[in-house]
Amino acid sequence: MATTEQFRALFDPRGVVVAGASTHPGKFGFVALHNILANGYEGRVFATNRDAAPVLGIETVPSLDDIPAGEADLLFVCTPAVTNLDVLRSAAERGIRAAFLASAGYGEAGEEGRRAQDELVALAEELGILIVGPNGQGLVSTPSSLCAQIVAPYPPAGRIGVASQSGNFVSSFMNYACATGVGISRAVSAGNAAMVGVTDFLAFYAEDAETDVALAYVEGITDGRRFFRELSDVAERMPVVLVKGGATSGGARAAASHTGSLASDDRVFDGMCRQAGAIRARSIEEAYEVAASFATQPTPRGNRVAVVSTAGGWGVVTADAIAGTDLELLALPDDLITALDAELPPRWSRNNPIDMAGGETKDTIPAVLAIVARHPDVDAIVLLGMGIQSNQGRMEHDGPFFPEWGLDRIAAFHDRQDHRYTTLAAELSEELGKPLLVATELAVTFPDNAAVRGTVEAGRLCYPSSNRAVNALARLWERTQWQARRHG
């Protein structure tokens, strides 16, 4: 059983050794060292190379025995499987407590590989070293500016802890983090999970002061009951978002009972997640968005949603999306309607979705947003139609008439306004402890739009559509309910 101290050695090491650093830029042993050096890691970096050839400006040594003791906590292993038992023994003598093995040739490689893997684990346990992998992509830890992995990217810092049975999906989640700005605290690919698997990392994240939400991808589960217990334990303490690959691969089951034939793998897994209190996402992008929502939005205290829009159609579709969830489109109370009457032109919707009908002054949107957000009946807000004016400003800026005809002033004005609106949205959300989700396709079509930037700079996810915002909010509410039913 891995200790918290070992996980700290893995994620926040004082120094790192790359075993098997290579001068060939196509080799893992080069890429791993490159990525550690290129992303701001501040601890000491050592590397071994059979010929002691310098790599990327690092003087390498032929053996781990040549590395000063007590300077490094983490070993990143790119050496061939046959040499790794010796590598581990030397590492333990140098005071290293954790090793990530990118090396292949273990459990994934037939009977002989499985034997080698068992030997590796037995030795690691004897030496008190945590083994992660083998056959994994690596790990990332933004609090330590550590990018110890054999692939890009390095994500922005944030509060999401990722653990995955597939390294590819660690990359996918981190690519989403790069694209949206909602960052990652720790990320790790479990590889063959010889010693520790996904739930072990989740258990560490539940204790980790740097992590607020766990995000996991799983495929095969060897011990279902143990998985359930560990998942329950983590979900009790922290939101867990989970995607399962291969959930539908199990065919219809031969069973004597109707119950047995209805209890498909997928439905059992689904029920297990609900019972454990984990949020099961249906796709990688949903998983990321829901995790990003847990990481950046306050917990909803109720399910009554106000939809605030600068124009009609978006609000209507959003109301439809809400109708398909456990969320409720709040029927506007009279005092809220009266308060909004004072701010909006007579043609406003006087209904939820709150369609501001365009005719606003420069302070209308902030005023309306504050009134709605502060109303005690409103539990959450979905804000739509931000960034339209600054998108027009972009066209004017890029067009043939700029900056004449006052286009420079108007474009700058719209940028300021849109940025102000979404900045205020985040501030209100923070102050009031209510989810306030900004949704616009500009998040993907023109991510440098001022409204999008206002949201992203506030550390929030700018949802690419209102349906996706509503779904994320519904999943936050799902957890609130799960907790309320169990802990009152």
Place this chain on the structure above:
Amino acid sequence: MPTASPISGSITLSEADSKALLGRFGVPLAGERLADDPDAAVVAADELGYPVVAKLNGERIAHKTERGLVRLNLADADAVRTAATDLLGAATAADGQVQVLVAPMLRGNRELIAGLSKDPQFGMTVMVGIGGIFAEALADVAIRLVPIERVDAEEMIDELRTQALLGPFRGEPAVDRTQLADVLLGLSRAAVATPELVSADLNPLIVVDGLPIAVDALVEVQA
């Protein structure tokens, strides 16, 4: 010899024994009698009150409906006598020891299904779903790992997609969710207390005046 089953080394209990096992854990059952011959079946029906259902009962009889071994809505003694004679006559040597099970004919527009099954990865699970002839086509079910708590049972019921079937329906009151949760908790307790249990079906659970009542049960145990 016991009925062959996909899970090797398991046998199915007769309907009467299945009900006796699950009934001990609070699963609601229609009152019923076992009769060895047509005369005894008529006596049982007289005691229960008409109309009644008659079924062939035996350890090796698993899929009665498919074999035409269920007679519904028997209105009087003559009908019971005829049905019991037919059923006993339909038994084959392979069915082994058989009897006629006589039960009150329960009426309800809605059928649910509940049960237990052993998942190869997660072990024993409990299920509730929409029953009746569309049960497998709709596959509107909720599953949890045994044991469950009341909150889990309640969430399972809430999770079913066809909530309209659980509310007031065609002149019948809403399904009593507490009672339905009790059924699931009873199944869960039965599984915990009976390690040799492999699967259980309550199919259907007929909703009578809002109360779920199991009119058929099939329990599979390790031999």
